[in-house]
Amino acid sequence: MTMKILLVENESSEAEDIKRVLGSLDYEVSHASSGEDAYEIALNIMPDLILIDTQHNKNEDINITPRIKELEIPVVYLTSYPNEIDIKSTDPYEYVVKPFDKNELKVTLELTLYKNRIFRKLKASEEKYRRLAENSRDMIYSMTVPEGEYLYVNPSAETITGYTVDEFYNSKRLLLNSIHPDFKDYYKKTWEQLLNGITPPTYEYKIITKSGNEKWLYQRNSLIKDDKGNPVVIEGNVTDITEQKKVEEDLKRREVEFRIEYKKLLRAQRVAEIGIWENNLANNDLHWTEEMYTILGFNPNEPVNLKEVIKIFPHEELQRFQQAVDGAINDNIPYSMDYKIVRPDGLERYIHDEGQIIRDDLGKAKSMFGTTQDITRRKMVEKSLKDSESKFRNLVETTPDMIWEIDKNGIFTYISPQSSFILGYTPQEIIGKNIFSFIEPGAVGRIKKIFNTHIKTFRKINTLEVPVYRDSTELTLEIRSVRVRDNKDNNEGFQGTARDITERTKATNQLRTSIKEKDILLQEIHHRVKNNMQIISSLLNLQITYLNDEEAVNLLKESQNRVRSMAIIHEKLYQTNDFTKINITEYINSLVNGLFYSYSIKNHINSTIDIDDVELNIETAVPVGLILNELISNSLKHGFAKGSGEVCIRLKNIDDKYEMIVRDNGIGFPKDVDFRKTESLGLQLVNNLVNQIDGEIELKLNHGTKFIITFPELTYNKRI
Numbered sequence: 001m002t003m004k005i006l007l008v009e010n011e012s013s014e015a016e017d018i019k020r021v022l023g024s025l026d027y028e029v030s031h032a033s034s035g036e037d038a039y040e041i042a043l044n045i046m047p048d049l050i051l052i053d054t055q056h057n058k059n060e061d062i063n064i065t066p067r068i069k070e071l072e073i074p075v076v077y078l079t080s081y082p083n084e085i086d087i088k089s090t091d092p093y094e095y096v097v098k099p100f101d102k103n104e105l106k107v108t109l110e111l112t113l114y115k116n117r118i119f120r121k122l123k124a125s126e127e128k129y130r131r132l133a134e135n136s137r138d139m140i141y142s143m144t145v146p147e148g149e150y151l152y153v154n155p156s157a158e159t160i161t162g163y164t165v166d167e168f169y170n171s172k173r174l175l176l177n178s179i180h181p182d183f184k185d186y187y188k189k190t191w192e193q194l195l196n197g198i199t200p201p202t203y204e205y206k207i208i209t210k211s212g213n214e215k216w217l218y219q220r221n222s223l224i225k226d227d228k229g230n231p232v233v234i235e236g237n238v239t240d241i242t243e244q245k246k247v248e249e250d251l252k253r254r255e256v257e258f259r260i261e262y263k264k265l266l267r268a269q270r271v272a273e274i275g276i277w278e279n280n281l282a283n284n285d286l287h288w289t290e291e292m293y294t295i296l297g298f299n300p301n302e303p304v305n306l307k308e309v310i311k312i313f314p315h316e317e318l319q320r321f322q323q324a325v326d327g328a329i330n331d332n333i334p335y336s337m338d339y340k341i342v343r344p345d346g347l348e349r350y351i352h353d354e355g356q357i358i359r360d361d362l363g364k365a366k367s368m369f370g371t372t373q374d375i376t377r378r379k380m381v382e383k384s385l386k387d388s389e390s391k392f393r394n395l396v397e398t399t400p401d402m403i404w405e406i407d408k409n410g411i412f413t414y415i416s417p418q419s420s421f422i423l424g425y426t427p428q429e430i431i432g433k434n435i436f437s438f439i440e441p442g443a444v445g446r447i448k449k450i451f452n453t454h455i456k457t458f459r460k461i462n463t464l465e466v467p468v469y470r471d472s473t474e475l476t477l478e479i480r481s482v483r484v485r486d487n488k489d490n491n492e493g494f495q496g497t498a499r500d501i502t503e504r505t506k507a508t509n510q511l512r513t514s515i516k517e518k519d520i521l522l523q524e525i526h527h528r529v530k531n532n533m534q535i536i537s538s539l540l541n542l543q544i545t546y547l548n549d550e551e552a553v554n555l556l557k558e559s560q561n562r563v564r565s566m567a568i569i570h571e572k573l574y575q576t577n578d579f580t581k582i583n584i585t586e587y588i589n590s591l592v593n594g595l596f597y598s599y600s601i602k603n604h605i606n607s608t609i610d611i612d613d614v615e616l617n618i619e620t621a622v623p624v625g626l627i628l629n630e631l632i633s634n635s636l637k638h639g640f641a642k643g644s645g646e647v648c649i650r651l652k653n654i655d656d657k658y659e660m661i662v663r664d665n666g667i668g669f670p671k672d673v674d675f676r677k678t679e680s681l682g683l684q685l686v687n688n689l690v691n692q693i694d695g696e697i698e699l700k701l702n703h704g705t706k707f708i709i710t711f712p713e714l715t716y717n718k719r720i
Helices: 012-024 035-045 062-069 102-135 156-161 165-169 174-178 181-195 242-272 290-296 306-310 315-331 384-398 441-457 502-544 550-574 584-598 618-638 681-692
Strands: 004-008 028-032 049-053 075-079 094-097 139-144 150-153 202-208 214-225 231-240 274-280 285-288 335-342 348-359 365-374 402-407 412-415 461-470 473-485 491-500 581-583 605-611 615-617 645-654 657-664 696-700 705-711
Touching (some): 012 028, 012 102, 028 035, 035 062, 075 102, 139 156, 156 214, 181 202, 181 231, 214 242, 274 290, 285 290, 315 365, 441 461, 473 502, 581 584, 581 618, 584 618, 584 645, 615 618, 618 645, 681 696
Parallel strands (some): 004 049, 049 075
Antiparallel strands (some): 139 231, 214 231, 274 285, 335 348, 402 412, 473 491, 581 615, 645 657
8 A cells, every 4th residue: 555645845856855755655645845744634535644844944844743733643843954853842743854864764754654554553452451450340550560659550449448549649558548458467468378379369358448337349460570570560450349249248147047937848748748828718719838839749839729629639528628618618617538549649648637717707617727738748747658658749840940851762761740830741741752852953862872881781871962943932950860770680771860950051161261262362362472572673673783893793692582582482382272382393493493593593503402392381481482592502602602502402301300402512601600600691681591490501511611500380370
C-alpha cells in the first residue's frame, strides 16, 4: 500500500525537487504552500505523514503542528538550522537536516511511520485495559515491594474499603491499617511471604472499612520481579465477598438445622409410620402430610383427590370404611378401624385409621380430621420373608436414585418409583420394556459392548455415564451395576442404580470449556510477549544501523541476543499445549542458529549439539537459555581470532541433575583472568544465573575453553 505524504513548502522550485525525491521513493505526495492550506488538505486526504520545510516556512507552519496533532498525523521537519527553531516545543516525531541524503530521508520517514503505528496500537491497548480496570467492580491495584506504595488503584477501591484513591496514593499499605483484628497475624505472615518472594495466589481475610463496617475480601496476587529475581511490584485484584460469606454462613446454619430436623423426621417416620390428614366434607378437598403419600403410595408432587383415594380400597374394604365414616358423622363419635388397601403401585397395605368429625357452630359436620398409620408389618409379622421384602421395597422407593433390575435379555423386571421423577415414566410404563429403548441411539453400541464385558469379566460397573431421553430433553445418568448369577454361575441379568447427573455433567463441561479458554488466553499472552520481544530486537537492530562505534554496536548486539533468547522461550511455549515446560533440544537449536546468524558466522566455525530429550520448566529454561547465550556469544566473539574451529554444546541428564557443557577449541580463556570475579557483564550474568538455578560452574582450559555447569531442575511454582 502506497504511503501518502503531505509536503508543506512555499517555494515552488524547492517543492518540486522534494516531490521528485519522494516520488522516487514510491510515496504519494500532496503539496501545500502554507500552514493554513496544510491543515485543510490534511483534513481532506488524511495523509500518513506531513513533511514541513522549516527553512522557507520559518515559524509559520510550526505553529500549525498542535492543530495537526489533533489529527494524530506524525510530522517530520526539513531544516538547515535546527538550533535556530524551537522544533522540540512542537513535539515532532523526527527531523532531517539539509542537505539530506535520499536514503537517510527514507529511513527517517519509515521510522516515523513505524513509530506512529506502534504508538497508535499501544494507545488503543492502554485505553482498552484502562477502561476495563476503571469499570471493574473489583479493586485493582499495583503496589511496590517492600515499600508498600500504591502505583495504581482503580475507583472500586473506594466502594470496597471506603478510602478514596488519593488516600491510597498518599498512604503506604493502607489496607494494613484496615485489617480486622482476627486477621492481623494472618495478614502479617502473608506480607512476610511477599517480601521473601513467595506470593500466595489467593487468600481471604476480613477488614474494617473507613465507615466502621466489616467486610470479607478475596485477594488474588501476581508478583513482578526485577532482572535479579528480586520482587519489586505486587499486582492483584480484590473482590468484596461479604454477601457471599453471609450466604455461605446462612446456608451452613440452615444445613445444620435441616439435618437435625430431617433426622427427627426420619426417626418419626421409621418409628410411627403415621400420616395426618383432613378432609373438607363440603368439597372433598384433601390435605395430607408427606407421610400420607408414602403410606398410601401416591406421588407427593401431584395433587390428591378423593376419587383416586377410593380406588385404593378393595370393594369390601371400601364398604367397611364408609360405614365407619357415616357412623362418626351420624353418631358424633370418633371412629377407629383397620383395613386393607391396594396402593397405586400395586402393594397391599394394612392401615389403622383414627378419625373424628369437626362441626361448625350449628353442629353441622364440616370436616374430618385424623391419622393414618401403616400397620402392615404388624399384620404380617408371621410372614417374615414378605416383611423383609416390604422393608426392602420401602428403602428402594425412598432413595433419590432409581433402583432397577433387568433380565439377561435387557428387559426391565423392576424399577423404583423414582423413574417417574427422573425419566418421566412410571414403573408400570417401564417394566417389560428393553433397557436400550430408553438410551440415546448413538450410545447403544457402546453400552452393549460394556455390558458384554461386564458379563465376561464379572467386574462391577461403578460409574458408567449413559445418555437417555426424557421427552425431547437429553439426560445423563450415572449407572452402577452388578451381575446377577444363579447357583450354577449362569447370568440371569443385572441389578443396579441410576442417578441423574445431568446438571453435574453440564457444570463439568462448562468448567472444561473455561479451562480451555484460559489455556488459549495464556497461549496468546506468550505469543504477544514473543512478538513484543521481537519488536524490541528489531528496534535494537535498527539502532545498530545508526552507530559507528564498534563497542556500542557489540553492546546492542549482546542485548539483542539476550532478548532473542527469551523470545524463543515464549515462542516455544505458545506453540505447545503445556505452558509449564519446553523442549530444550528445539530451543537450543533455535538459539545457536540465531547466534551464528547474529555474528555472521560462515563456514569457518561449526557447531555440534549433543542434547538428551529433555523438557525443562520455564523457571529453569529461562536462566539456562541466558547462560548458553552468554557462553556461546563469548566463544564466537573471542574464541577464534578469525580462525576456524568448533563450538560444542552438550546437555545430559545425570541422576537427578543436568550437566551442561559449552566447549570450543579456540585460543582459550585468558589464564590470568578469574571468570568468577571478572568485570565482564556477560560472565557476571552467567555466575548470577548459575546461582539462581542452584547450580555449580567449572572452567577447564585444555585445548580451548570448556565450561561445565551442573544444576537441578527448579521446582515449578504453579500460577493457576
